[in-house]
Amino acid sequence: EAGVAQSPRYKIIEKRQSVAFWCNPISGHATLYWYQQILGQGPKLLIQFQNNGVVDDSQLPKDRFSAERLKGVDSTLKIQPAKLEDSAVYLCASSSTAGTFVYNEQFFGPGTRLTVL
């Protein structure tokens, strides 16, 4: 079974530039997550999709971050314009479904390491 794919693996940009990350979840997984992991910290959830609908984006800085999952499969996360503090690893994960009292294991991709200069 293929895992979660992410690209690019590394990206270096200057502040105020724009950047986009792509994620392809495990086939058949309805739920997709984007996490931000700053160096020395644990991952923090940015946005969760169930199929192509947003379940939770309470921690997404909506003035500069946006994400979409138009066909309920692949997803893109965009930052525009980037700030120095956006330097982090952006992890994508997927699970078969999600619910309040049901846990389905999340499988993580390798991440995209973003450096903002």
Add this chain to the structure above:
Amino acid sequence: KQEVTQIPAALSVPEGENLVLNCSFTDSAIYNLQWFRQDPGKGLTSLLLIQSSQREQTSGRLNASLDKSSGRSTLYIAASQPGDSATYLCATYNNNDMRFGAGTRLTVKP
């Protein structure tokens, strides 16, 4: 709001030593607790998942325990090997919300 803490932040041990990694959480109302491994430049790999009704889970040289009432979990690694070197993260799950600790960076020296 759930807060998850892992101590120590870094640990270095000689090969063959048994070791314990600690994880504490502030809200005991969790559905489960999970331990992950993260290698440099890689994503997270799930190691052990403990349901709230369970006390421990074992996989090979790994044993994870859970004490909900005290808000603590430990990951025990027996007979450590250089290949165990990685960052280990714990995460709690409840109400569709997963919270991670900052991790413990483990180095096992040959």
